[in-house]
Amino acid sequence: xxxxxxxGLVALGATAALAVAACGSSPSTAKTTSAFDEAxxxxxxxxxxxxxxxxxxxxxxxxxxxxxxxxxxAFMWDFVRLYSMPLMTYKSCPGTCGEQxxxxxATGPGVVSDNGLEWTYHIxxxxxxxxxxxxxxxxxxxxxxxxxxxxxxxxxxxYYQVLLxxxxxxxxxxxxxxxxxxxxxxxxxxxxVNEMGLNAITTPNSxxxxxxxxxxxxxxxxxxxxxxxxxxxxxxxxxAHGGANFQLDPISTGPYEFQSYTLNKQLVLVRNPNWNPAxxxxxxQLVNKIIVNxxxxxxxxxxxxxxxxxxxDIQGLGxxxxxxxxxxxxxxxxxxxxxxxxGFLRFAYINEQVIPNVHCREAIEYAANKVTxxxxxxxxxxxxxxxxxxxxxxxxxxxxxxLYNAVSDxxxxxxxxxxxxxxxxxxxxxxTGLAYRSDRPQDVLAAQALEAALNQVGIxxxxxxxxxxxxxxxxxxxxxxxxxxxxxxxxGGWGADWPDGYGFxxxxxxxxxxAPAGNTNISEINDPTINSLFAEAANxxxxxxxxxxxxxxxxxxxxxxxxxxIVYQKVLLYRNPxxxxxxxxxxxxxxxYAVLGLK
Amino acid sequence: xxxxLDVSPVGAEAIPEAVTTGLSxxxxxxxxxxxxxxxxxxxxxVAMASAVFVIFLILVAILGPFxxxxxxxxxxxxxxxxxxxxxxxxxxxxLAHPFGVEPxxxxxxxxxxxxxxxxxxxxGFLATALAVIIGVFFGLIxxxxxxxxxxxxxxxxxxxxxFPLLVFAIALVGVLPTNASFFGISLAGNTLRIGLxxxxxxxxxxxxxxxxxxxxxxxxxxxxxxxxxxSIGARGPYILFRELLPNLWGPILVYATLxxxxxxxxxxxxxxxxxxxxxxxxxxxxxLSDAVTNGYYYIDxxxxxxxxxxxxxTVMAFNLFGDGLRDxxxxxxx
Numbered sequence: 001x002x003x004x005x006x007x008g009l010v011a012l013g014a015t016a017a018l019a020v021a022a023c024g025s026s027p028s029t030a031k032t033t034s035a036f037d038e039a040x041x042x043x044x045x046x047x048x049x050x051x052x053x054x055x056x057x058x059x060x061x062x063x064x065x066x067x068x069x070x071x072x073x074a075f076m077w078d079f080v081r082l083y084s085m086p087l088m089t090y091k092s093c094p095g096t097c098g099e100q101x102x103x104x105x106a107t108g109p110g111v112v113s114d115n116g117l118e119w120t121y122h123i124x125x126x127x128x129x130x131x132x133x134x135x136x137x138x139x140x141x142x143x144x145x146x147x148x149x150x151x152x153x154x155x156x157x158x159y160y161q162v163l164l165x166x167x168x169x170x171x172x173x174x175x176x177x178x179x180x181x182x183x184x185x186x187x188x189x190x191x192x193v194n195e196m197g198l199n200a201i202t203t204p205n206s207x208x209x210x211x212x213x214x215x216x217x218x219x220x221x222x223x224x225x226x227x228x229x230x231x232x233x234x235x236x237x238x239x240a241h242g243g244a245n246f247q248l249d250p251i252s253t254g255p256y257e258f259q260s261y262t263l264n265k266q267l268v269l270v271r272n273p274n275w276n277p278a279x280x281x282x283x284x285q286l287v288n289k290i291i292v293n294x295x296x297x298x299x300x301x302x303x304x305x306x307x308x309x310x311x312x313d314i315q316g317l318g319x320x321x322x323x324x325x326x327x328x329x330x331x332x333x334x335x336x337x338x339x340x341x342x343g344f345l346r347f348a349y350i351n352e353q354v355i356p357n358v359h360c361r362e363a364i365e366y367a368a369n370k371v372t373x374x375x376x377x378x379x380x381x382x383x384x385x386x387x388x389x390x391x392x393x394x395x396x397x398x399x400x401x402x403l404y405n406a407v408s409d410x411x412x413x414x415x416x417x418x419x420x421x422x423x424x425x426x427x428x429x430x431x432t433g434l435a436y437r438s439d440r441p442q443d444v445l446a447a448q449a450l451e452a453a454l455n456q457v458g459i460x461x462x463x464x465x466x467x468x469x470x471x472x473x474x475x476x477x478x479x480x481x482x483x484x485x486x487x488x489x490x491x492g493g494w495g496a497d498w499p500d501g502y503g504f505x506x507x508x509x510x511x512x513x514x515a516p517a518g519n520t521n522i523s524e525i526n527d528p529t530i531n532s533l534f535a536e537a538a539n540x541x542x543x544x545x546x547x548x549x550x551x552x553x554x555x556x557x558x559x560x561x562x563x564x565x566i567v568y569q570k571v572l573l574y575r576n577p578x579x580x581x582x583x584x585x586x587x588x589x590x591x592x593y594a595v596l597g598l599k
Numbered sequence: 600x601x602x603x604l605d606v607s608p609v610g611a612e613a614i615p616e617a618v619t620t621g622l623s624x625x626x627x628x629x630x631x632x633x634x635x636x637x638x639x640x641x642x643x644x645v646a647m648a649s650a651v652f653v654i655f656l657i658l659v660a661i662l663g664p665f666x667x668x669x670x671x672x673x674x675x676x677x678x679x680x681x682x683x684x685x686x687x688x689x690x691x692x693x694l695a696h697p698f699g700v701e702p703x704x705x706x707x708x709x710x711x712x713x714x715x716x717x718x719x720x721x722x723g724f725l726a727t728a729l730a731v732i733i734g735v736f737f738g739l740i741x742x743x744x745x746x747x748x749x750x751x752x753x754x755x756x757x758x759x760x761x762f763p764l765l766v767f768a769i770a771l772v773g774v775l776p777t778n779a780s781f782f783g784i785s786l787a788g789n790t791l792r793i794g795l796x797x798x799x800x801x802x803x804x805x806x807x808x809x810x811x812x813x814x815x816x817x818x819x820x821x822x823x824x825x826x827x828x829x830s831i832g833a834r835g836p837y838i839l840f841r842e843l844l845p846n847l848w849g850p851i852l853v854y855a856t857l858x859x860x861x862x863x864x865x866x867x868x869x870x871x872x873x874x875x876x877x878x879x880x881x882x883x884x885x886x887l888s889d890a891v892t893n894g895y896y897y898i899d900x901x902x903x904x905x906x907x908x909x910x911x912x913t914v915m916a917f918n919l920f921g922d923g924l925r926d927x928x929x930x931x932x933x
Contacts, residue, residue: 299894321894325682372673375703379683438873441892445703448879452671462788463877 116216149186286597316590318571342589384567397550429458432488438465501550646923674705690901729801738812
C-alpha cells in the first residue's frame with residue numbers, strides 16, 4: 001500500500017544516485033537497470049534517501065525465535081541487526097569485504113591478556129535502548145547470561161558455555177564428563193543478589209566488560225559478533241515480554257523496534273526514535289516500516305517477489321525450480337537476480353571407523369561422478385560449483401587444490417578408483433550403507449547419483465533414508481548407530497558460524513568434536529596432526545599466521561578421504577528493482593538486511 | 600454335494616429328444632454357470648479390452664525389465680546444463696527415450712515406468728492375496744457361526760475400517776529399521792520395505808472382503824444344501840470349506856479384482872509420501888512425488904503426465920474388468 005507512495009520518490013532516488021556519481025564514484029551507479037550477478041560484487045541502487053515506504057519480506061518458514069539471544073538461523077542473524085547491536089559485527093559492504101569484523105557496540109576489537117584468558121571490551125557510552133535508557137556493560141553481561149537459560153531459550157549456539165571459565169569447581173568437574181551440574185543456570189533460575197551473575201564475566205565500570213575464558217581462544221572476537229552479545233535491559237525481560245516471550249517484543253538498540261508481532265504470522269518493525277546513526281554506522285534507517293510475513297508457501301514467496309508484492313525472501317536460500325526457470329529465461333527478470341555462493345558446502349561424510357582403509361575411501365573419492373552429484377543439487381546455477389576442498393572459497397584461509405581430479409575428470413576417474421580398490425585389498429569392491437535425509441529431495445537425488453556412480457566400480461551401497469528432524473540426533477549423528485548399521489557414507493551439509501577455518505572446520509574434523517549423539521564429525525576424524533593444528537590455532541593470537549593453518553587442515557582431511565566434497569552451494573536470489581542498497585554479504589551468504597531502503 | 604457352479608446337467612435327469620436335438624435338428628449343449636458367465640464376459644467389449652490391457656501390463660511387468668535399458672543410467676548430456684530440464688520437446692522424447700528422460704538426472708522414463716510396473720503389480724497382487732485370505736477366513740467364520748463370534752469379528756472389522764491407515768503406515772515405515780528378520784528370514788533394504796508394504800496394505804484392507812463374504816454366508820447357510828450336509832453329519836470346517844467356499848468364488852474373484860487397483864493406488868500414495876519403495880528403485884508414486892516436490896511439473900509437465908497416466912490406466916483397467924466380471928457372474932446387479 002505504501003509502495004504506491006514510494007513511487008513518487010523514484011525521481012529523488014535517481015537524483016541521489018546521480019549526485020553520488022558526480023562525486024566521482026563509478027558512473028555505472030547512474031544506470032537505472034542492474035545486471036545479472038551485479039549485487040555479488042557491488043551495491044545495487046545505492047541511496048541514502050529516507051522514504052515513507054514499507055519494506056516487505058516474505059518467508060516460507062517460521063523463525064526459531066525472533067529473540068537475538070535464542071536464534072541459530074543464518075537469516076535471523078542477518079535480520080536481527082535491524083533491532084540489535086552486538087559488541088562486534090561484520091562490516092556492511094559487498095562480497096568478501098562483508099567478512100571483516102568491526103566494532104559495533106564496542107569501541108574497538110577485544111584486548112586479550114598475555115595468557116590469552118581475558119578479553120576486554122569497552123563499549124560506546126552514549127548508545128540508548130528504544131525506551132531512552134543508556135546501555136551499560138551490565139546490560140551486555142545480562143544478555144549473555146540469558147543464553148545460559150537453555151531450558152527457556154534453547155536455540156542459540158553454546159560458545160559461551162564452552163569457552164567461559166566454569167562457574168565453580170563442581171561445574172568444572174561436571175563439564176569434563178559432558179554434564180553441567182553446578183554450572184550457571186541463567187538469570188531466571190537464581191535471581192538472588194549474592195549468587196546472581198555469571199562470574200566469568202566482570203564489569204569493572206559501566207563501559208567495560210571482561211570475559212574470563214577457560215582456555216585461550218584466539219577467535220573470540222567472532223564469538224561476540226554473534227547476536228547473543230546484544231545488551232538487554234534486565235527490567236524489560238520480565239512479565240509479559242520476559243523469558244520465552246521476550247521474542248514478542250525484544251528491546252531494541254538498532255534502527256528499528258517491534259510495533260507488533262503475531263507469532264509466526266506477521267512481524268511489523270517501525271523506526272526506533274532513540275537510535276543514533278553516528279553510533280551504529282553498519283546499519284541504516286531508511287524506510288518507515290518493515291513487515292515480515294511468515295509461514296508462506298515457497299512457490300508463493302517466489303511468485304510474490306517476481307510480481308513485486310514482496311521485496312525480498314528473508315530465508316536467502318533462493319528461488320525454487322519454477323521461479324528459477326522463469327527468471328533465467330526472462331532477460332528483464334534475470335537482470336534483477338544474483339547467482340551467488342552462500343558459504344555452504346554440500347558433501348558426503350566417509351566414516352573412518354566403518355571404512356578404515358584409506359584406499360577404500362579414496363576409491364569413493366575417485367569414483368564419484370561429480371556432474372550427476374552437482375545436478376542433484378540443482379546444477380551449476382542453484383546447485384553450485386563442483387567442490388574440491390572442505391572449505392568453500394568465501395571462507396578466510398581458503399586455498400584451492402584438487403587431490404582427486406574432481407575438476408579435470410568430473411564424471412569420475414574409474415581407473416584410479418579401481419587401482420585404489422586393489423591397494424585396499426578389495427579389487428571387486430565392497431558393500432556399505434549410505435545415509436541420507438529422505439525428506440530432502442536434493443539429498444535423495446544425490447544419494448542415488450552416488451549409488452549409481454559407486455556401483456560402476458563395484459562399491460555397492462545400501463541406501464538408508466532418515467527424517468531430517470532426527471538425522472543427527474538419532475541416526476547419522478550417533479557413532480554407535482553408524483557402526484552397528486555399517487553406514488560408511490552419510491550425506492551432509494555445513495555452513496560456518498563465522499567465516500574462518502575454525503568456524504568451518506572445527507566441528508567437522510576436530511577429534512574432540514566427536515559426540516555420542518548430535519555428532520557433527522560424522523567421519524570420526526581423530527587425527528593427531530589435525531588436533532594439534534586446532535590447538536595451535538586456538539593459542540595463536542596472530543590473525544595472519546592463523547590463516548595459514550586452515551588450508552593445512554583442509555588438505556589433511558582431503559588426503560584421508562574423510563569427506564567427499566560435492567558443491568560449494570549457490571543460490572539464485574531475486575532482488576526487487578525498487579529496493580536500494582542491495583548487495584550480497586559473503587558472511588551471511590545472502591543480501592545484507594541492515595541497510596536496505598526503497599526507491 | 601450340490602454347489603450350483605458345479606452342477607453338471609449331463610445325466611442329471613431324463614432329457615427329452617426334442618431338447619437334445621433342437622428344433623433345427625442341432626443338439627443344444629448344456630452350459631454350466633461358469634460357461635454362461637464366460638459367454639457374458641466375452642460379449643462385454645469394455646471388460647475384454649480391460650482384460651487385454653491387464654494381461655499386457657502383467658507381461659510388461661514380467662518381461663519388460665529385460666527389454667528396456669538400465670533405469671539407473673544417468674544421461675546428463677541430454678539435459679539443459681542451466682535449467683537441468685530435458686533437451687527437446689515433451690520432456691526429451693526421442694527414439695532412444697520414447698517417454699523422454701527425467702529432469703535433473705537424465706534417467707530413461709520408459710525404463711523407470713516399466714520397472715515401476717513390476718513393483719506396483721507385485722505389491723498390488725500380493726497385498727490383495729493377503730487381504731483375500733484373511734478376509735475370506737474371518738468372513739466365513741463370522742457369517743456361519745453367528746452369535747458372539749460374529750459380533751467379535753464384526754467389531755474387529757469396524758476397528759480396522761476406522762483405523763487411520765495412512766498415518767499408521769507412515770509411522771510404521773518410519774520407525775522400522777532398514778534390516779530385520781522375521782521367523783528366521785532376514786530381510787534388508789527394499790525387500791524388507793516391499794514386504795512391509797504388502798503386509799500393511801493387505802492386513803488393513805481385509806475387512807472389505809470379510810464383510811462381503813460374511814453377508815453372502817449369512818444367506819447361503821440357510822440354504823437346503825447346507826441343511827442337507829448338516830443332516831448327514833458334516834461338521835463346521837467341512838461345511839465352511841467344502842460347501843460354502845465353492846459358492847463364494849464369484850464374489851471373491853470380483854472383489855479381489857476391485858481391490859487390486861485400490862492397493863496399487865495405496866502403494867503409489869505411500870511412495871508419494873516418501874515411505875514407499877526406497878530409491879533408486881523406480882516407483883510410479885515416487886515419480887509423481889518428484890514431479891511435485893522438485894518442481895518438475897513446471898519445467899517438464901510430461902514427466903508428471905506419464906506416471907500419472909500409468910497409474911490412471913492401470914487402475915481403470917482393473918476396475919472396468921472387475922465391473923465386467925461382476926456383471927457376468929451376477930447379472931442381477933446390472
